[in-house]
Amino acid sequence: MTRSTGTRQPLTSKARTRATAGAGLLLVGALITGCGAEPGEIPLSEIRPESPTATPTPSQSATPDAVGAAAAEAHNGLIVSRAYTDATRTTSAIVTVGPDGTGQRQVTQPPARARDDRPDWSPDGSAIAFDRTDPQTGTARLWTVSTSGENAHQISQLCDAAGGGADCANEDERAPAFSPDGKQLAFSRSWGALDEAHNKQIQYSDLYLMSPDGTNVQRLTFLTNDKPYSGAVSNPSWSPDGKQLTFEYRTSATGQPANSRAIYVVGVDGTGLRQLTPWELRAGERADWSPDGTQILFTTYPAGADNAPGGGIYTVHPDGTAIGALTPTPSTAFYGSAAYAPDGKSIVFTQAAAGSGTDLYSMRPDGTGMTRLTNSADKWLSRPAWGTAAVPAQATQSEAPSATPSAAQSAAQSASASAALPAAPSPSAGLTPAQAPGQPKPDDNELPDGEDDDN
Numbered sequence: 001m002t003r004s005t006g007t008r009q010p011l012t013s014k015a016r017t018r019a020t021a022g023a024g025l026l027l028v029g030a031l032i033t034g035c036g037a038e039p040g041e042i043p044l045s046e047i048r049p050e051s052p053t054a055t056p057t058p059s060q061s062a063t064p065d066a067v068g069a070a071a072a073e074a075h076n077g078l079i080v081s082r083a084y085t086d087a088t089r090t091t092s093a094i095v096t097v098g099p100d101g102t103g104q105r106q107v108t109q110p111p112a113r114a115r116d117d118r119p120d121w122s123p124d125g126s127a128i129a130f131d132r133t134d135p136q137t138g139t140a141r142l143w144t145v146s147t148s149g150e151n152a153h154q155i156s157q158l159c160d161a162a163g164g165g166a167d168c169a170n171e172d173e174r175a176p177a178f179s180p181d182g183k184q185l186a187f188s189r190s191w192g193a194l195d196e197a198h199n200k201q202i203q204y205s206d207l208y209l210m211s212p213d214g215t216n217v218q219r220l221t222f223l224t225n226d227k228p229y230s231g232a233v234s235n236p237s238w239s240p241d242g243k244q245l246t247f248e249y250r251t252s253a254t255g256q257p258a259n260s261r262a263i264y265v266v267g268v269d270g271t272g273l274r275q276l277t278p279w280e281l282r283a284g285e286r287a288d289w290s291p292d293g294t295q296i297l298f299t300t301y302p303a304g305a306d307n308a309p310g311g312g313i314y315t316v317h318p319d320g321t322a323i324g325a326l327t328p329t330p331s332t333a334f335y336g337s338a339a340y341a342p343d344g345k346s347i348v349f350t351q352a353a354a355g356s357g358t359d360l361y362s363m364r365p366d367g368t369g370m371t372r373l374t375n376s377a378d379k380w381l382s383r384p385a386w387g388t389a390a391v392p393a394q395a396t397q398s399e400a401p402s403a404t405p406s407a408a409q410s411a412a413q414s415a416s417a418s419a420a421l422p423a424a425p426s427p428s429a430g431l432t433p434a435q436a437p438g439q440p441k442p443d444d445n446e447l448p449d450g451e452d453d454d455n
Contacts, residue, residue, distance in 0.1 A: 074291060074342035077389040078147070080107075080119040080128055081360060083379040094119045094130050094145070095381070098391045099341075101360060101373030105392075107149045111135070116143070118175045118235070118286070121387030122212075123182045129155075129212075131174035140174040142187060144212065147389045156214030158189065167191060170202060175286065177236045177245075184209050186220070186236035186245055195229045201252045205232040207245070207266070220270050223249060230255040235286035239293055239318070243268055246276065246287040246296060263287050263298050265318065276320050283314070285337040286383070290365070291344040293318070299337050299349075309334045309354045313347075313367075326367030334358070340365070341386045348373070348384045358382050 078096040085091045085106070092115045094108040107128065108116045113135035120129050126147060131140040132154070145152040155176075159168035172190040179186070187210070192203025204224045210217040224230050231251040238245055245268065250261040261284040263276045277283040277298065287298040295315045302310035312327040313335050326347075327335055336350030336358055347365060352358040357377030363370040374381055 074344075075388045075390075076341045076343055076346070077125055077387050078391055079348055079360065079373075079384050079386050080121060081381045081384045082117045082119065083376075083381050085110075085379075087378070089380065090135075092116055092380075094128060095379075096147070096389070097360065097374060097381075099346075099386075103391065104374070104376070105149075107147070108132075108143075108145055108152055109149075118383055120177045120385050121389065122178050123180055123388075125387045125389030129176035129178060129185060131176065133174075139170065139172040142173050142176050142185070155185075155212070158208075158217060159191075169193060172202070173208075175235045177238060177286075178212070179238050180240055180242045183211065185212050186238065186247075188232075188234040188236065188247070190232060192228065195252075195254075198229065198253045201229050201254070202232065203228045205234075207233050207236055207247055209268075220245075220268075221247075221266060221273065227255075235284075237287050237289060239289050240291055241293060244272070244318070246289070246298075248284050248286070249275075250284060259303070261301070263296070263316075274320070276316060276318075277323070281314075281323070282311070286339075288337075288339045289318075290315075290340050291342060295365070297338050297340060297347065299335055307334055307352075311335050313338050313349055315365075326363070326365075336382050337384070339385050342388050346386075348386050350382045350384065352377065360384055 076099050078098065080094060080096050082092050083095045083104075083106070085093050090113045091110055093106050093110055094116045095104055095106050097104045108130070110116045110132060115133040115135075116130050117133065117140075118131050121127075122129070127144050128147065129142065129144050132143050133140040141157050142155040143152060144155060157171070157173060159171045169192055170190070173187055176185045176187045178184075187208055188205065189208045190202040190205040194203070195201040206219060206223055206225070207221040208217060209220055221233060223233055229252055231249055233247055233249055235248040236245045237247070244265055246263050246265050248261060249264050251258060253259055257279050260279045261282050262279050263283045264273065265276050266273045276287075276296070281300050282303065283298045283300050285299050285301075287296050289296055294317065296318060297313065297315055299313050300311040302308050309332050310330060311334065312325050312329050312331050314323055314325050316323045327333075332354060334352045334354065336352075338347050338349035340347055344365065346362050348360055348362050350358040351361050357380045359375060359377055360373040360381050361370055362373055
């Protein structure tokens, strides 16, 4: 593949200027105001003295006049998702479906045993970014494809395949996310040696930004810089005004705390890093901002085997307050990642009964009106994103939407809407450690029991 040209920051190791004492105080203040973080959990090297911008306040981030007006005019177009293409669930592709769940169409054509995953829409709905995991190496690279399935191509990777030193060992790039103006992609990058004693945990993992053509690369976070093998960073999501990103931080067996996960927020300039959800809640996967910027949608996962029931879908304000459940708690179902519709009036998410495959569902932003959209559990539809791409006028209906939920189900959803979150248990409250993250990115939760999407 021909590599794109442009400005790239060198990826070889080099000394970085340490934060001044004043910057260190900024870090402590950010940690105290963040939810669940303790001084010392995030290295001082995270603070960039050359970027002293203060943490945006909720009012700055939301900008309800501008963002809210844009949301009101937004068009609810196609939903993009991941789906398995074979009965053995070894190959997955990117598919699109209409807002009502009909017209399912496969967009990418991955090689056998390759896995296309974690799709995200460009703001204008013309393209889809996703990652493709190589069946031989188990590492992922970033790709884009047009909505029609044409012009699929790999984005120029940060390291040349021929090598490039320790900074390129086991390199893995995944979970791309378009910025609201379409000029940048946020993504997670992992690299370094593997810890063979702890489930092949990768040495380093952090958040990066670049142009959609693969140029102008910059590292955004340094969570693992001073703590190798401590965890994995993944699943970025942009605020509507493009000033902040949320992402998942999943700790390893040697991380603090061990084998847990939480959602973090960071400014687009790398400042204002703070933890948004408590460790005990075990929030993970890609969070999603409401179009007006006032709510962040996220999913929780119980400790134990991936795809285990018991989690739920929640919302939280960008300042970390008002955490509330949209789905019944406790739950006997499995819930996957969720995303807002462009107009903010609906949410699409994945759900499955214990032991069955996942399908797409929708509900109102308050958790009521749950409706099943698809009926193809054998495909394990997951990680949906709702875009503005127009629904093809002559799309063939590959499956009929299911009927409206029963009155009992609707009542249960209504009762759980905006439910207050019970007091979070203390770290010593008997939480069962989850399986240690594996190489290179342990962020899959929407697979059949016993399967690992990242190896």
